[in-house]
Structures are given as C-alpha cells and as structure tokens.
Amino acid sequence: MATRSAPPLAGLPLHGGDFPHDGAAQRQWRKRRRLSSVAADLLRWADAFLGRAGFDRGPWLAVGFASGIGAWFLLDTVWAWAAFLLLCGLAALFALACWRGREDRSHLLIAVVALACVLALGMAAIWARSTTVGAEPIAYPRVLALDGRILAREDQLAEARTRLTLAVRDAETGWAMKVRVNVQQDRVSPSMEEGARVRLKARLMPPSPPILPGAYDFARTAWFEGLAATGSLIGAVDLIEPAKKPAPLAEAQRTLSAHVRANMEGAAASIAAALASGDRGAISEADEAAMRDSGLTHLLSISGLHVSAVIAAAYLLAIRLLALWPWLALRVRLPLAAALLGALAGIGYTLLTGAEVPTVRSCVGAVLVLIALALGREPLSLRMVAVAAIVVLALWPESLVGPSFQMSFAAVIAIVALHNASWAKRFLAPREQSWLARTGRRIAMLFATGLLIEFALMPIVLFHFHRAGVYGAFANVLAIPLVTFVTMPLLALALLLDLVGAGAPAWWAAQVSLDLLLGLARFTAAQPGAVKLMPQMGLGTVLVIVGGLLWLALWQGRARLWGLIPVAIGVVVFLSTPIPDILITRDGRHVGVTGESDRLLVLRDSRSGFARDNLLELAGAEGEVLLFEEWPGARCSRDFCVLSLERGGREWHVLMARSRDMVEERALAAACERADIVIADRFLPRSCQPAWLKADGRFLRREGGTAIYLERETIRTVAQSQGEHGWWQGDRGR
Structure with missing residues (x-):
C-alpha cells in the first residue's frame, strides 16, 4: 500500500520566531528600521530648520549658479x-518625486530642486560660453604679415606703447583670428582707431599658460577674449584704409582722458584720467605698486565706489533741480x-569707462538701489547683490x-551684510547727540567696514596675488572719503566748468586732492x-574659507x-x-630653491622681472634673489649646477642644466x-635616469611649470589643474 508523502513543511513549526535564522533577520530588520527612522528624523529636522531660519533664499540661488560655473x-x-x-537632473527629479506625495510644503525638497536647477544652469552657461567664444591658439611662435581691421586700441603711455587688437586672416590656414599686437608709441597715428584697416609684420606667440602652478593663467583669459x-x-x-565710422565711445574715452591729463600735472593727471574715463595706461609702474601695496589699488579700477558716486550725485542734483x-x-x-x-x-559712465565686469556689476547694483528708492523699498539688500551677480x-x-x-562682490557682500546686521543698525540709528558724537560713530563704522572688507578679501588676495597688506584698512579710512566726496565731485565740477572756460580752480583743487591720495x-x-608675501593658498583651502564667509554673510x-x-579650519x-x-618654470630655464637661505636661490638671473617675481611670490619670499653659483652649498660648472638639500630626514641631490651645449652622453648618464x-630646459637622452624625477624639456612640455615638495615627496604641475579645457589642449599640442 502506497504511503502518502509528507508535505515539504511537515514537521517544521510555523511560528516565525522558530525559523533557524530568524534572530539575525529580526536584528537586520530592526537595524534598517532604526536607520530609516534616523534618516527621517534628520530630514524633518533639516526641513524645520530651513522653515524657521528666515533667511533670504535669493542670494543662495546666485551662489548655486556660481558653483555650477x-x-x-x-x-x-x-x-x-x-x-x-x-x-x-536626477537630484531635481528625485526631489520632485518625493515631494509629489506630500501634503505639506517641504523646504528641504524645494531647496534641492532649486539648487539642482541653478547648478545645472551655471554649468551649461560656462560650457556654452567656452564653446562659442573660445579661440584656438596658433600652434607655435612665428612671424606673420598681418592685414586686418582694428577692433580695439589701448594707449599705454606709461610704457610708451599702444596695444592694437586686430581681426586678421591667417595666410597659411585661411582661417580668421583675433590677435593683439604691442606697437611702439611713435609708430601709431591718431587715425589708427577702431575700424581702420592696417598692414604690419609681427612676431606672434600663442597665449601663455601659467609659468608656475598657481600663477596667472593668461591662456585662459585669452581663450574667452577670443585671442589666438x-x-x-x-x-x-x-x-591701408581709415575707419569709415569711428567708434564714438572709444573716441570719447580717449578725448576725455587727454583733456584731463592736459589740465593736470604729474602722476595726479594719470590717476584723474583713470577716474574720469577708466584709462589706466598712463599710470606708472611705481604708482601702481604704491597703490597696490597700500591697499588702495581698488580706487584705480572703476567699480562700485566710482559708479555709486556718479549716480548718487546725479540723483541728488536731479531731485533738487x-x-x-x-x-x-x-x-x-x-x-x-x-x-x-x-x-x-x-x-x-559705465559705457564710457569701458564696461568692465566690476563697473557693470556696480551699475546693475546701483540701478537696483535706485529702483528700490523710487518704490520706497530697502535699497541695500543681499538680494540686490545676488541679482547683480547673476546678471x-x-x-x-x-x-x-x-x-x-x-x-568686487566679496567687498559688496561684506558691506551689505554688516550694515544689515541688527547691532549695526542700532549703532547708526539717529539719536539726540552732538554733531561730534554722531560724526565719531560714523567714522568708527567706516573703520569697522574697512577692517571687515580687508578680512573678507584676504583669502582671495592670498590665493591670486600671494601677498597680504597690513595697513590697508587704515589707509582706506582716509582715501575712500577723499576720493568719494572730494576728488570725484571736483573732477565733475571741473569738466562742467570747462564748458564756459572756468574750470581752472576746480582742476587745481582736484590736483591737490590726488596729490594727497598718492602721498598717502x-x-x-x-x-x-606693509606687505607680506605668503605662499599660495590652495584652491581647496580658499573654497572652504570663502564658503564659511558666505555662510556668515547670507x-x-x-x-x-x-x-x-x-x-577656522581653512585658516x-x-x-x-x-x-x-x-x-621650475614651464620653460625650465628658471629654477628657485627655498629653505636654504633667507633669500631665494635661483639658477639664472632673468633680464625680465616676470619670472623672478613669480618665483618670489609663489615661494613667499621677499627681497633679492641669490644665484646658485654664489651659494656655498652649490657646485656649478659652465654647463651644470649640483645642489644637496636636507629635507624630511634624507639628503636630496639635484642636478640642474645651465647651458644648451652638447654634453658627452656617458658622463651625463653617470651624473644623472x-x-x-x-x-x-632641453630634452635629455633616455640614458639619463635619476633616482626620482627627470624634469627635462619633454616633461615640462607635457606638464608645464612644476612645484616640488621634497618632504612629502610630491609634485604639483600646471597640467594637473587644466584638464581638457580648450586653452590647455592647444598648448599641449605644440
């Protein structure tokens, strides 16, 4: 008789807790539930925090747009x-999907959608801009006969030259390109203005990448200016052909600049021309350095101070009349x-002075302030700054x-954030007190504003210029009121009185005020x-500090x-x-060594100060340089220098070429x-095999300028920060 087979689960208990691995499953389930609960609590906390924060969302959209760029x-x-x-896109869609089933308004999900959108818009904007305006540089240095039209003319009287930007056609390739040529002042005639056709021969070079990691990237600037x-x-x-229709704004700028210089004398005339027309070409290098080292160089660039003074004067004069x-x-x-x-x-005024980025930003912001005043709204707000930044x-x-x-924007954000703070409003609020006390409070606030601006600008200045000013806040307390309330009105008054030939007294007073500025x-x-050179601040460091400052301000x-x-972490x-x-500079000709002397040791004494200044700035060194051949710790021949460096508990032996003469390969291989x-600075044979790094012409052509950290045994090159951007690909292809 057949027996009935038992069901598969026969003999096993059907209670869930009796399964063999049920304890582990229960623990995993409870762990997932706790994690889910923690995540939900965090999301609810973040949502509640954003809901009760009461901050202005607009500025953060501008920060998101800038972050995408x-x-x-x-x-x-x-x-x-x-x-x-x-x-x-996925982040925005995910946030929208999570938001769809909710009945309440989620501040966090709204923020995710908004920030994802503005981040993508920023990325798309700069990508499109690079694709449409970027110009492929020429492949190698060469001499070309150029025939083209003048697009822009910039007179640089202090350097006795004029810069002509030309639209030309390459005779070899046949493609049109934009080039910039420096022409001696005595070889330029007044008829060579925008729109004229000229013919000349020039020695052209592709725009230069950074000479060292962290140095100025002219190739990137030229790419977006369309310069080949x-x-x-x-x-x-x-x-060949004069301009058919002169450029009215450029002609007006040159005429105004020449008129101002004709009515004033010395260095003050050059500063006055910069304030009136934006023409800085006549300012000497010594005066530029003095203004920079004193923290007053921002007064030479037409920006918020100048545009605000012009608009405020026009507004007050108009409403009175x-x-x-x-x-x-x-x-x-x-x-x-x-x-x-x-x-x-x-x-x-913005168009007349060249419509540079700081001027446009200032003009947009000032116009928004005027609109707020006309509508009876708060004129100074971070939302106004955000709109100007997005524009x-x-x-x-x-x-x-x-x-x-x-x-420009760091200074404006600092000013607006300070004056919108509740304690600052209470400090400046009208009250019954003497004129002296009221003036003292305003001076104190002006000094506090100067200190805050110096603090806000410090990481940016250190990152780009590798220097820190000490007395800038004190100098600005005197210089800003002098320029805003004395010099600018006097220049405007002088130009106005010149219409009837009575501007001489105003020109004299303006001269005195600018002499005081230069003396200060x-x-x-x-x-x-007054100035302290510092090693370059890393990109990650400056981003952390600026992010913290933005959080404090917004x-x-x-x-x-x-x-x-x-x-604090960034500091x-x-x-x-x-x-x-x-x-090591990108051409390999200039080498600087730090830490062996109170001066920077260099391989060659450059005839031009450009390489030397970059080496000093990026090394955080001050003063003069010292040649290797004059340093007791180095051994130099006509062709090579050998230097031993003690770093990180070991001795490093560095061999540097001084000439391009041929050297017997076996002796070179033994030295390597x-x-x-x-x-x-040349290509070395494969037989030259040093123990750690061979930075010869082949390496430097591929990697560019190089910084070496011996204790950490790391190197940093220009190529590491360039990627596949168009301006660097053109350089690598040469």
Whole structure:
C-alpha cells in the first residue's frame, strides 16, 4: 500500500520566531528600521530648520549658479561635465518625486530642486560660453604679415606703447583670428582707431599658460577674449584704409582722458584720467605698486565706489533741480524721475569707462538701489547683490574665476551684510547727540567696514596675488572719503566748468586732492611690513574659507555662527601649508630653491622681472634673489649646477642644466645616476635616469611649470589643474 508523502513543511513549526535564522533577520530588520527612522528624523529636522531660519533664499540661488560655473573649471573632462548635469537632473527629479506625495510644503525638497536647477544652469552657461567664444591658439611662435581691421586700441603711455587688437586672416590656414599686437608709441597715428584697416609684420606667440602652478593663467583669459595670439610689431604699421565710422565711445574715452591729463600735472593727471574715463595706461609702474601695496589699488579700477558716486550725485542734483519746477513737482513723482536720470548717468559712465565686469556689476547694483528708492523699498539688500551677480555671470560666466569679480562682490557682500546686521543698525540709528558724537560713530563704522572688507578679501588676495597688506584698512579710512566726496565731485565740477572756460580752480583743487591720495599711498606702502608675501593658498583651502564667509554673510540668527567652523579650519590648513622646496618654470630655464637661505636661490638671473617675481611670490619670499653659483652649498660648472638639500630626514641631490651645449652622453648618464632630481630646459637622452624625477624639456612640455615638495615627496604641475579645457589642449599640442 502506497504511503502518502509528507508535505515539504511537515514537521517544521510555523511560528516565525522558530525559523533557524530568524534572530539575525529580526536584528537586520530592526537595524534598517532604526536607520530609516534616523534618516527621517534628520530630514524633518533639516526641513524645520530651513522653515524657521528666515533667511533670504535669493542670494543662495546666485551662489548655486556660481558653483555650477566653478564646477566646470574644476572638473577635467567632457564626460565629467555631462555627468554633473545628469546628476543635477536626477537630484531635481528625485526631489520632485518625493515631494509629489506630500501634503505639506517641504523646504528641504524645494531647496534641492532649486539648487539642482541653478547648478545645472551655471554649468551649461560656462560650457556654452567656452564653446562659442573660445579661440584656438596658433600652434607655435612665428612671424606673420598681418592685414586686418582694428577692433580695439589701448594707449599705454606709461610704457610708451599702444596695444592694437586686430581681426586678421591667417595666410597659411585661411582661417580668421583675433590677435593683439604691442606697437611702439611713435609708430601709431591718431587715425589708427577702431575700424581702420592696417598692414604690419609681427612676431606672434600663442597665449601663455601659467609659468608656475598657481600663477596667472593668461591662456585662459585669452581663450574667452577670443585671442589666438599676442605679439609685438616688427617694422612699421601701414594704414591701408581709415575707419569709415569711428567708434564714438572709444573716441570719447580717449578725448576725455587727454583733456584731463592736459589740465593736470604729474602722476595726479594719470590717476584723474583713470577716474574720469577708466584709462589706466598712463599710470606708472611705481604708482601702481604704491597703490597696490597700500591697499588702495581698488580706487584705480572703476567699480562700485566710482559708479555709486556718479549716480548718487546725479540723483541728488536731479531731485533738487526738479523740485524747483512746481508744475513738474505736482505731476511727476520726483524720486522716480531722479532715479531715471541717475540710472542714465550711471549707464553712460559705465559705457564710457569701458564696461568692465566690476563697473557693470556696480551699475546693475546701483540701478537696483535706485529702483528700490523710487518704490520706497530697502535699497541695500543681499538680494540686490545676488541679482547683480547673476546678471554679470550670465553675460560673462568666465569672470567668476578672476580676482576682479571675486574681490568686487566679496567687498559688496561684506558691506551689505554688516550694515544689515541688527547691532549695526542700532549703532547708526539717529539719536539726540552732538554733531561730534554722531560724526565719531560714523567714522568708527567706516573703520569697522574697512577692517571687515580687508578680512573678507584676504583669502582671495592670498590665493591670486600671494601677498597680504597690513595697513590697508587704515589707509582706506582716509582715501575712500577723499576720493568719494572730494576728488570725484571736483573732477565733475571741473569738466562742467570747462564748458564756459572756468574750470581752472576746480582742476587745481582736484590736483591737490590726488596729490594727497598718492602721498598717502606712498607713505603707507613704505612702512615696514606693509606687505607680506605668503605662499599660495590652495584652491581647496580658499573654497572652504570663502564658503564659511558666505555662510556668515547670507545666513541669519545664531545659525550664521556655524560659518566660523570652516573659516577656522581653512585658516589652520593655510597656516600649515608647506612652501615648495623647488620651483621650475614651464620653460625650465628658471629654477628657485627655498629653505636654504633667507633669500631665494635661483639658477639664472632673468633680464625680465616676470619670472623672478613669480618665483618670489609663489615661494613667499621677499627681497633679492641669490644665484646658485654664489651659494656655498652649490657646485656649478659652465654647463651644470649640483645642489644637496636636507629635507624630511634624507639628503636630496639635484642636478640642474645651465647651458644648451652638447654634453658627452656617458658622463651625463653617470651624473644623472648619482642625482635624485634632474632639471633641464632641453630634452635629455633616455640614458639619463635619476633616482626620482627627470624634469627635462619633454616633461615640462607635457606638464608645464612644476612645484616640488621634497618632504612629502610630491609634485604639483600646471597640467594637473587644466584638464581638457580648450586653452590647455592647444598648448599641449605644440
């Protein structure tokens, strides 16, 4: 008789807790539930925090837009840019999907969607800008006969030259390109202006990449300006065809600059021309250095101070004069009419002075202030700054990585954040007190503003210029009121009185005021320790510090104090940043060694100060340089120098080429074998095999300028920060 087979689960208990691995499953399930609960609690806390913070969302959208632009510069490849856009899109879609089933409003999900969108827009804006305006540089240095039209002319009287930007056609390739040529002043005629056709011969070079890691990247600037080459004139310039229709703004700028210089004397005339027309070409190198080292160089660049002074003067003058016309005063809102006239004055001044990025930013911000005044709203707000930033970045997204944009907006954000703080409003609030006490409070606030601006600009200045000013805040307390309330009104009055031939007294007074400004700059710059050269601040460090400062400025309440944490971390990291032991320029001809003397040791004494200044700045060294052949610790022949360096508990032997003469290969191979590092400005044979690094012409052509850290046994090159951006690919192809 057949027996019935038992069911598969026969004999096994059906209670869940009785399964063999049920305890582990229960623990895993409870762990997942706890993690899910923690995540949900964190999300609820973040949502509640954003809901009660009460901060202005608008400025953070501008920060997100700028971050998308910055990500394009930081990421290396096209695939990375596409992945960034894809991640932004997925983040926005995920947040929308999570938001769809919720009945309440989620501040966190709204923030995720908004930031993802503006990040993607920033990336798309700079990518499109680079694709449309970027110009492929010429392949190699060469001499060309050029026939083209003048696009721009910049007179640089202090250097006795004129820069002509030309649209030409390459006779070899047949493709049109834009080049910039330096022409001696005596070979340029007044008829060579915008629109004229000229013929000349020039020695052209591709735009130069950074000479060292962290140095100025002219190749990137030239890429976005559409420049394929720069160079200097050979021979004479022939005018083939005069301009059919002169450029009115350029002609007006040159005429105004010449008129100002004709009515004033000395260095003050050059400064006055810069303030009136934006023409800085006549300012001497010594005066530029004095203004820079005293922290007053921002007064030479037409920006917020100058545009605000012009617009404020036009607004006040217009509202006073219009009030004298009763018929108009009864029928038109005078603040609105005065705001319109002030805006027109600001726009005209912006166009006349060249419409540079700081000027456009200032003009947009000032116009927004006028609109707020006309509507009876708060004129100074961070939202106004955010709108101005988005306008500038939408037009010129590449300006984000330049010091002009960063310093301009950092200063304005610091000013607005300070004066919108509750304690600052209480401090400046009107009260019953004497004129002296009221003036003292305003002076104290002006000094506090200067200190805050210096603090806000410090990381940007250290990152770009590798120097820190000490007395800038003190100098600005005197210089800013002098320029704003004395010099600028006197220049405007002098130009106005010149219409009837009575401007001489105003010109004399303006001369005196600018002589005082220059005297203040020279005195401040000459003080001991006025400028301190520092090693370059790393990109990650400056981003951490700036992020913390933005948090402090844009947040409200006690939550803003959290921004002190990244600022403190960034400062600690910067103070512990090592100085490169060896710096090698991109051509291999200039080598600097630090840490062996109170002066920077160099392989060659350059005839031009460009390489030397870059070596000093990036090494954080001051004073004169010392040649290797004059250093007791180095052994130099006509062809090579050998130097031993003690770093990180070991001795490093460095072999550096001094000449390009042929050397017997066997002797060279033996010398390389005894060296840890070999540096040469030429290609070395394969038989030259040092123990650690061979930085010869082949290496430097591929990697560019190099910084070596011996204790950490690491190197940093220009190529590591360039990726597949167009301006660097052109250089690598040569």
